[in-house]
Amino acid sequence: MSMGINRRSFLKLAGAAAPAMLLPKLGSLIESKSKFDSNNYPNIIIILFDAMSARNLSVYGYQRPTSPNLERFAERATVYHEHYSGGNYTIPGTASLLTGTYPWTNRAINHSGKVANHLVRNNIFYTLGKDYYRLAFTQNIWAQLILTQFRSDIDKVLSPGTFGELNYLLSHYFPNDENMAARALDDFLFKMDSLPASLIFGPLQRALYFRDSARLETTGYPRGLPQNVNYPLYFRLKNVFDGLASLLDSSPSPFFAYLHLFPPHAPYRAIDKFDSTFIDGWFPEKKPVHRFSDGFSYSKLASAHRSYDEYIASIDWEFGKLLDNLEASGIFENSFVVITSDHGEMFERGEKAHSTVLLYDPVVHIPLLVSVPGQQIRRDIYTPTNAVDILPTLLNLVGKPIPSWAEGRLLPGLGGNDDYERSMYVIEAKSNPAFKPLTKSTIVLRKGNYKLIYYTGYESEDTFELYDLSADIEELNDLFPMQPIVAGHMKEELLDTLFEVNKPYA
Amino acid sequence: MRFFWKLPSWLFYLSLGEISAIFAYEVVVNLVESLLVLLVPVLMSIILPRNLFHDRFVTRGVSLILLGLGYLIYLNNNIQASATFPVSMVRWIPIVGIAILVLVYLIDRVGFIRKVLEELASRAVVFLYISIPISVISILVVFIRNEY
Known part of the structure; x- marks a missing residue:
């Protein structure tokens, strides 16, 4: 028998070698699957609705029926009635949640800002560790800037355009350097809300994008398809929620999924079922125009308020279907499901939306509902809580150690105590350099029923406002001059804390 | 120029290294755009009769x-x-293009303007000594950041 290599034996060898080459890949898949299936950790799903104020949700008692499906979800969840964001727009709000630290610590305080480089490993993905398949998706480019900072700790980061109808973002073509590519390309050279710095490709991209967006089928959306207004991205709510259901269904267990959806962020694009549904004769309370506001008229604010409510109802409708899908697939029963937001939205005192220095409750009071596996009853918690509490709570729930750098506490009802007099903060400092002490900022100290608002660096003199939220939920009666003892104690505590957090940057 | 317009806000939260990386992306995009711009007169000088463009290339x-x-x-x-979609603007592009070509032909016939353009072109060469090394470094920076 010939031992040499002839054409026939070579073909046989090649035939055998081809599937053999797949074996290592197959092996790694089996290993990966078995690695995630081998432990008993429940899944964790965080669904974050961008710019969703608790004040506009019927699950929190709002008079318009904006969130019947969240109410359904709440029947098997712990509902936090006094939950606050870490900041009043995406960067500080998202960073606080994901790092468990306040913006004055993680330094994500500016528009398009970021978590300080030396603190990047202080994030929820890293602390949960490799026992979890860690998955992240956001439609918000600024949230993506934060997520891509944590890229090495996340198993899969989806592009913001995933599940979208139209996507002209460029940074996802640079997966190894997505953060810097997003800053250079999507946020600068090809920026949509200002003149593009690219003279040839910029206008070309715009022209093509506008051509394609004009051709989009808008059936079911009387005000046009939802979009990310500052970036070239359109989407349909149904496709996004259906996509998320499939994504979760196909992810290896146990998984940790951080799903940060752009709606109900402006522009408010309700589906036809809810468009104009809240022309109901009800109007929000008229409040005095604040000296720091943009001076929008009451009628404009009331109209935007209504559109916002209709958009929330549309999102809630789709969320209901996602909930059904999660229940049908069995994922819900085996998961911690967290519903929250990164910040709220305000339509009062002459101010619209959230990019403001005003930190009244509509812009910082956000929803938090947590369902634990097997939970069958609703539980209501009225102790004030903050976005920084989510990281330590989730780690504690799955038996992971809580790192010393985490600034939050365990949420009451999920391992924590009901400490109603606990102090917690909300910080706005977008005009303050991240590398310097906070000297131009609005800071809220919430303690018990009282809320102290501190404005510094905007005028020649710093100013304070104090509200008793138990008696004045609309924050109309400033008690700062009338309750000097409470005001004095809270002012001292806030200024002492600010002095301490400013020390490393002084 | 827009880079320097954005620079103060980047200095609020980005390190110098990160700002340099953004600059590298910008230079690479600008290089590609510059080559495309250059391609137009080069192609015209190849395609058109010599006396129309090639002999008066500068x-x-x-x-x-x-x-x-x-x-x-x-x-x-x-x-x-x-x-x-800016339909009306796009419709005007061929007309403006022809008008530019006519202007190019007429400008070249005015001695004073021709002299100014030649002087401008000869002095602009100095920018190549800056832009070529910066472009090469930027290409390397973008390449390395995306490969490693």
Whole structure:
């Protein structure tokens, strides 16, 4: 028998070698699957609705029926009635949640800002560790800037355009350097809300994008398809929620999924079922125009308020279907499901939306509902809580150690105590350099029923406002001059804390 | 120029290394755009009869690029964020293109302007000594950041 290599034996060898080459890949898949299936950790799903104020949700008692499906979800969840964001727009709000630290610590305080480089490993993905398949998706480019900072700790980061109808973002073509590519390309050279710095490709991209967006089928959306207004991205709510259901269904267990959806962020694009549904004769309370506001008229604010409510109802409708899908697939029963937001939205005192220095409750009071596996009853918690509490709570729930750098506490009802007099903060400092002490900022100290608002660096003199939220939920009666003892104690505590957090940057 | 307009806000939260990386992306995109712009007079000098463009490459090339870039700046300023395709502007592009070519031909016939353009072109060469090394470094930076 010939031992040499002839054409026939070579073909046989090649035939055998081809599937053999797949074996290592197959092996790694089996290993990966078995690695995630081998432990008993429940899944964790965080669904974050961008710019969703608790004040506009019927699950929190709002008079318009904006969130019947969240109410359904709440029947098997712990509902936090006094939950606050870490900041009043995406960067500080998202960073606080994901790092468990306040913006004055993680330094994500500016528009398009970021978590300080030396603190990047202080994030929820890293602390949960490799026992979890860690998955992240956001439609918000600024949230993506934060997520891509944590890229090495996340198993899969989806592009913001995933599940979208139209996507002209460029940074996802640079997966190894997505953060810097997003800053250079999507946020600068090809920026949509200002003149593009690219003279040839910029206008070309715009022209093509506008051509394609004009051709989009808008059936079911009387005000046009939802979009990310500052970036070239359109989407349909149904496709996004259906996509998320499939994504979760196909992810290896146990998984940790951080799903940060752009709606109900402006522009408010309700589906036809809810468009104009809240022309109901009800109007929000008229409040005095604040000296720091943009001076929008009451009628404009009331109209935007209504559109916002209709958009929330549309999102809630789709969320209901996602909930059904999660229940049908069995994922819900085996998961911690967290519903929250990164910040709220305000339509009062002459101010619209959230990019403001005003930190009244509509812009910082956000929803938090947590369902634990097997939970069958609703539980209501009225102790004030903050976005920084989510990281330590989730780690504690799955038996992971809580790192010393985490600034939050365990949420009451999920391992924590009901400490109603606990102090917690909300910080706005977008005009303050991240590398310097906070000297131009609005800071809220919430303690018990009282809320102290501190404005510094905007005028020649710093100013304070104090509200008793138990008696004045609309924050109309400033008690700062009338309750000097409470005001004095809270002012001292806030200024002492600010002095301490400013020390490393002084 | 827009880089320096954005620089103060980047200095609020980005390190110098990160700002340099953004600059590298910008230079690479600008290099590609510059080569595309250069390609137009080069192709014209190849395609058109020698006496129309090739023999007057410097003056006609410079005037073509200046007028063309001016029109691009106009387009850039006017295709603003609105969800409509700028149909009327696109319809004008061929007409403006022909008008630019006519202007290029006429400009070259005015001695004073021709002299100015030649002087401008000869002095602009100095920018190559800066832009070529920066472009090469930027290409390397973008390549390395995306490969490693």
